[in-house]
Amino acid sequence: MNDESGEKVRFGRGQKFRLSQKGNEAVSAYTLMVEKARGGSGRAQFDAARGDWSGPRGLSSEDGLYLVEFGVGERTISEVTRNLEDCASPKEVKAAIERLLECGMIEPVAVPVAPPAQPRRYW
Template sequence: MSDETEKVRYGRAQKFRLSPKGTEAVAAYTVMIEAAKAGSGRAQFDAARATWGASLGLGAEDGLFLVEFEAGGRTVSEATHSLEGCDISAKVVKEAVDRLLKCGMLEPLPAPPPKVAPPRRYW
């Protein structure tokens, strides 16, 4: 397989955070949400989300996923748990994470260094 089609797999405990590009996208999404609140309803909100997503090369629903990872290092399962009320499955969250990683909006957090074992004592 070539490197382009090879899928990188992350463990269940892998945490993700916003990249600088993702932080800018969330800021633009927040501004768009505030502007849409002053609008006339759901149709205007959906149109604003579509315009926001198209300007960044994202889907309209990707803003929801970016906001979930705004708080810092979160795993896919933590994001899925937070989005349960929106009726979003773990599969959809994983697909969104893969998509956002590819376009540079999310980045994986480096693994913490392993704990150093205490020195062994010989009595």
């Protein structure tokens, strides 16, 4: 994701991300697409259905996998990488997260600000 100056935005190691409203709608459509594809005639039909799902949303056909992972709850990049280690490399996960941020499918979770410490009074 880039900021207004065109520089890449970096997130901390503990930064969590969640689905946006747009992402929730995409996950619902993806789940429905997978259910319909199960009744189909094989991998070719599934790949075509993923292409039909991803094209209008400006996503890659593999992005459904990442969206479903964020649909479970708030996740850090390392949690997603660990959960998908059999499916995707860390580099692929990071690229997908950047793509999903650009498309507005996921959003960073705001870190709560701790209240200032009360001064100790000695009297």
